[in-house]
Amino acid sequence: MKRPSLPILILIAGLLVSGVILVRVLPRGTARALTSAHAEPSVRAPAVTGAFYPSDPQQLLGEVRSYLDRADVQTAAGELVALIVPHAGYVYSAPVAAYAYRLLQGRSYDTVAVIGPSHRVPVDGVALSDADEWQSPLGRVPIDRDASTTIANSYPKARVIDAAHEREHSIEVQLPFLQTVLSDFALLPLLMTDFSDANCTSLARALADLAQKRRLLLIASSDMSHYPSYDDAVRVDRETLKAIETMDAGEVAATTRRLMAQGVPGLVTALCGEGPVETVLLAARLLGADRVEVLKYANSGDVPAGSKDGVVGYCAVAIYRTRPLADTELNAAQQRRLLDLARSTIEEYVRTGRRLDVAETDPALLRPAAAFVTLKGGGQLRGCIGSLEPSQPLAETVRDRAIMAATRDPRFPPVRAQELPDLDLEISVLSPMRRVTTPDEIDISKHGVVVRSNGRSGVFLPQVAEETGWSRDELLSHLCREKAGLSADAWKRGAALYVFTVQAFSSPAPGAHSHVGNSPGT
Numbered sequence: 001m002k003r004p005s006l007p008i009l010i011l012i013a014g015l016l017v018s019g020v021i022l023v024r025v026l027p028r029g030t031a032r033a034l035t036s037a038h039a040e041p042s043v044r045a046p047a048v049t050g051a052f053y054p055s056d057p058q059q060l061l062g063e064v065r066s067y068l069d070r071a072d073v074q075t076a077a078g079e080l081v082a083l084i085v086p087h088a089g090y091v092y093s094a095p096v097a098a099y100a101y102r103l104l105q106g107r108s109y110d111t112v113a114v115i116g117p118s119h120r121v122p123v124d125g126v127a128l129s130d131a132d133e134w135q136s137p138l139g140r141v142p143i144d145r146d147a148s149t150t151i152a153n154s155y156p157k158a159r160v161i162d163a164a165h166e167r168e169h170s171i172e173v174q175l176p177f178l179q180t181v182l183s184d185f186a187l188l189p190l191l192m193t194d195f196s197d198a199n200c201t202s203l204a205r206a207l208a209d210l211a212q213k214r215r216l217l218l219i220a221s222s223d224m225s226h227y228p229s230y231d232d233a234v235r236v237d238r239e240t241l242k243a244i245e246t247m248d249a250g251e252v253a254a255t256t257r258r259l260m261a262q263g264v265p266g267l268v269t270a271l272c273g274e275g276p277v278e279t280v281l282l283a284a285r286l287l288g289a290d291r292v293e294v295l296k297y298a299n300s301g302d303v304p305a306g307s308k309d310g311v312v313g314y315c316a317v318a319i320y321r322t323r324p325l326a327d328t329e330l331n332a333a334q335q336r337r338l339l340d341l342a343r344s345t346i347e348e349y350v351r352t353g354r355r356l357d358v359a360e361t362d363p364a365l366l367r368p369a370a371a372f373v374t375l376k377g378g379g380q381l382r383g384c385i386g387s388l389e390p391s392q393p394l395a396e397t398v399r400d401r402a403i404m405a406a407t408r409d410p411r412f413p414p415v416r417a418q419e420l421p422d423l424d425l426e427i428s429v430l431s432p433m434r435r436v437t438t439p440d441e442i443d444i445s446k447h448g449v450v451v452r453s454n455g456r457s458g459v460f461l462p463q464v465a466e467e468t469g470w471s472r473d474e475l476l477s478h479l480c481r482e483k484a485g486l487s488a489d490a491w492k493r494g495a496a497l498y499v500f501t502v503q504a505f506s507s508p509a510p511g512a513h514s515h516v517g518n519s520p521g522t
């Protein structure tokens with residue numbers, strides 16, 4: 001092989017790095033808790049400016065804009081949930097990254113979570129940044145410290161490890177693009193080296209929860225194959241992209257394992273940000289994403305400065321939700337799966353005290369959703385417990401509320417094993433809540449209603465109006481007094497009102513004739 005040229009040395013300096021050949025530079029134990037607000041904002045200074053991208057602001061902005069101008073990408077319909085972008089020196093990978101960032105023009109987000117591999121410092125779990133701001137030649141970006149705290153609270157292995165962020169380039173190189181295409185956003189930088197399913201899934205769940213509280217864009221930072229020949233890179237990266245297109249993190253993990261086992265000359269990793277990519281796919285599924293689009297593929301051999309030997313691959317990928325969540329009606333087979341899950345869960349729990357694991361892969365059943373599970377025995381209510389916040393994947397919500405309805409409804413003793421054959425089940429899946437400004441917006445024939453005031457809240461499912469025959473005003477008074485413990489006229493005096501719709505479906509006790517369908521929920 002020829003002596004590498006200067007750009008190749010920069011490439012190697014920047015890219016001689018992957019999840020596979022991580023060096024253990026710093027000792028463990030550098031993690032600490034998020035500190036309280038500083039008097040002076042603490043700022044993370046750029047580490048790779050002048051090497052990966054120009055340090056002169058005008059030159060940098062000019063280059064970013066010209067990469068964006070040359071990225072010929074259609075704006076697809078749908079809500080953009082996540083991107084996958086590369087993180088090499090700009091001369092190599094910025095033309096590809098621009099395809100993804102161009103999609104952000106005209107969109108706005110509260111927070112952009114960028115998940116990158118930590119190339120220098122091993123991270124147990126996930127590394128958060130303790131800085132208040134990150135600096136780039138184009139200015140400072142505020143860190144969403146609130147989001148960091150939320151992530152740390154929901155996933156204890158997500159901790160501040162500033163040493164991991166200090167010299168790392170995989171997130172830093174994204175900043176100039178983000179600063180150019182978005183006008184106002186906060187950054188949530190996350191680094192990982194543990195690409196296990198457990199670590200990725202835990203972080204994905206925490207991110208999906210976070211997305212309920214802010215307009216969140218997810219970005220996975222990853223390069224593709226490292227150092228095979230040009231032709232091998234094209235072939236290997238095509239396989240990896242095919243796996244990414246399935247939106248199945250397990251498929252991506254299996255594919256990269258299979259590719260690495262093939263003994264491709266020079267190949268040291270197929271996807272250096274495999275964990276970030278898998279985390280983003282898992283989170284996107286939880287958020288109802290249903291479409292993956294590969295916007296651009298190229299490798300370092302495609303640019304004039306690059307050699308065709310020992311190349312690194314780059315992709316720009318967009319992940320969308322094409323259907324609004326509220327319109328996501330479950331089909332009969334999906335209803336059947338949830339009803340079966342609820343029934344088998346209750347049977348197992350009542351008989352053995354064991355909580356079944358949920359093995360579900362259907363995105364419609366994995367999106368976060370609130371739901372109620374209602375049990376009846378001999379036509380009489382036997383337990384009803386639900387959730388109002390979409391804090392878990394739907395299948396897990398149904399499993400956990402089924403157990404609670406059977407064993408924790410304070411109005412009833414726990415269900416006994418001999419009652420199981422006689423239990424009717426109904427599941428009500430809630431749409432997202434919408435706040436109404438006047439009671440006139442409430443249609444009690446189809447809306448469930450939530451009232452909130454002074455830290456108290458109450459809920460009626462849409463079925464209640466039909467079962468009781470109450471008028472709207474009667475229903476609101478009963479809701480305030482009996483469900484929320486407020487005065488009966490609180491709804492007239494400023495209490496917040498929210499509406500939602502439900503999709504309800506039921507299965508009668510085993511032995512009786514079974515049916516599945518949309519019932520009005522009587």
Ligand SMILES: [Zn+2]
Nearest residue numbers: 017018223272
């Ligand atoms: Zn990398």
